[in-house]
Amino acid sequence: MKPKIQDVARVAGVSATTVSRVLNDRGYISEETKRKVYQAMKEINYVPNDLARSLYKNRTHLIGVIVPSTSNPFYGELVSHIEGICNRKGYKVLLCNSLNEADKEKKYWEMLLRNQVDGVIVVTYNRGLVNDNHLLPAIAIDHYLGKNIHVISSNNYQGGEIATNELIQSGCKKIIHINGPSQLKTPANDRRYAYEAVLRERGRDPIVYETPSVAFLEENINVIEQLFREHPDVDGIFASDDLLALKIIQYAEGLGYHIPNDLKVIGYDGTELIRSISPQLTTIIQPVLLIAESAVKVLEQQIENKEFSISETVLPIELWKGSTTQ
Amino acid sequence: MKPKIQDVARVAGVSATTVSRVLNDRGYISEETKRKVYQAMKEINYVPNDLARSLYKNRTHLIGVIVPSTSNPFYGELVSHIEGICNRKGYKVLLCNSLNEADKEKKYWEMLLRNQVDGVIVVTYNRGLVNDNHLLPAIAIDHYLGKNIHVISSNNYQGGEIATNELIQSGCKKIIHINGPSQLKTPANDRRYAYEAVLRERGRDPIVYETPSVAFLEENINVIEQLFREHPDVDGIFASDDLLALKIIQYAEGLGYHIPNDLKVIGYDGTELIRSISPQLTTIIQPVLLIAESAVKVLEQQIENKEFSISETVLPIELWKGSTTQ
Known part of the structure; x- marks a missing residue:
């Protein structure tokens, strides 16, 4: 059996409400009580339930990322960067490979909504995925998705x-x-x-x-x-x-x-x-890394401020001179 | 404002409990009532909260996948296949790029636990990530993670x-x-x-x-x-x-x-x-696709039956004869 919040309370010698207040950082709790609660959590191997806290706080820290496929090295690198940046900021990535199928993209989008993601980064090809009065923070990379979606692209x-x-x-x-x-x-x-x-x-x-x-x-x-x-x-x-x-x-x-x-x-x-x-x-x-950084940054601004900028970020490109054009 | 379950109930002319029973498929509900509830959901653009249902049902349908990095085409293809198969089975993938850092792997593992994932697929290099009496269904691809972890590898x-x-x-x-x-x-x-x-x-x-x-x-x-x-x-x-x-x-x-x-x-x-x-x-x-299929299949068996097989699946390899060995 997984240990529950009540088990932590019993071992720490405090009430379940107190444990919950420590976990959610609510109200005044003495350092001594906090120490006892953390000690008890460690002792009985209690893992806090982020899901329950997400529901309570109305913020899941989940970011949906829809790409054609991580099999393609461009998307593989992009997703790796996006996930790394999200992780450092405390966000988790729900990955969706749409294989460029409009039907799949639509289903993924709905799944992400049902899972209460805080925002979505979409690298996908099909217009009409998002209706114009959507309320979810969303960024499109290299594609126009709808008139309320910020686009990140390179020049x-x-x-x-x-x-x-x-x-x-x-x-x-x-x-x-x-x-x-x-x-x-x-x-x-x-x-x-x-x-x-x-x-x-x-x-x-x-x-x-x-x-x-x-x-x-x-x-x-x-x-x-x-x-x-x-x-x-x-x-x-x-x-x-x-x-x-x-x-x-x-x-x-x-x-x-x-x-x-x-x-x-x-x-x-x-x-x-x-x-x-x-x-x-x-x-x-x-600039794959820069694209990933910009996408997460603008998305985070939308999530924090509930402000939807309707603009485009255009990033610089660079020539790599090999021998195939010598 | 996001529409709530109470709004669906009001528009459908039924109680909130009835809406909840329709959404969770509990108890007897007439087809006529179901139709009214779905109609109302559509009308007011109500999106069911999968997160809340996950907590209620104690199943999140979340699978954590830890790989070094999707930048590497082997892992990019593997992740793409795993996610595609999971998606068809109704699972969602939380992606983690560990960059082969033991510290990151540990943190990802804890994050996945806190988020109540149903299981984890790990392609990672550091022993000691998982303690031997863990209770979470987990599969290791091409690596020995701990004595209770099923390993999938090719020959x-x-x-x-x-x-x-x-x-x-x-x-x-x-x-x-x-x-x-x-x-x-x-x-x-x-x-x-x-x-x-x-x-x-x-x-x-x-x-x-x-x-x-x-x-x-x-x-x-x-x-x-x-x-x-x-x-x-x-x-x-x-x-x-x-x-x-x-x-x-x-x-x-x-x-x-x-x-x-x-x-x-x-x-x-x-x-x-x-x-x-x-x-x-x-x-x-x-056989990247076969590795992905086997991993998801064995993991699903563990999730469904709460049965932890401690064995190894070895899959066939194949020679690709190019001109670099002619």
């Missing part, structure tokens, strides 16, 4: 400009952009708009391919195949994420292209993992 | 044998093994024991290097450097994880070794991510 437009210019400066004549489904409402689309604008400024025609899926690689291979079939003379590719870029390099090398002599490739995201195991890949680094 | 000994034999069959004369800190009590040490046994059977001397850290790459570079300085004639390396193997290949190529002509390398883990972006790496595939 995707600048990232797209830098990536495209890097290929131009490396001497590429035919530069193609490949990205995720464009019907998704995400600031990441700015990467594509920047690519298109930079090319048009130079009187070139943008060519864009769209993958059917954002997170999973195997579904994207047909699009890569189509790209090389339709444009065998491509000499520069700007991929909207690093996994896609690495897949393209693999495929192109299989066709006999030499990287970077025949074809230059630049990716996007620049996670610690990819920079460590594939440092040769030129890419745009998103 | 590390066989994996070590297959990896070492793969290098021998590829013609390697001087095969070195490099792995994580051996003082950790983990079935993964079997990979090393198998390597040593296979070499000794052939009258060869095993040479083993140990990295200071299991999860983070940068700390391991000095050991790689030492290995090549002390054994420039090495022609086969069996690394205990894929990230280490890829780092070794990078380092060796920097020194002018041609892979696989001068040096053959085999890794371990074979996550979906690494097989997708570095399919050339020969490796031993751990």
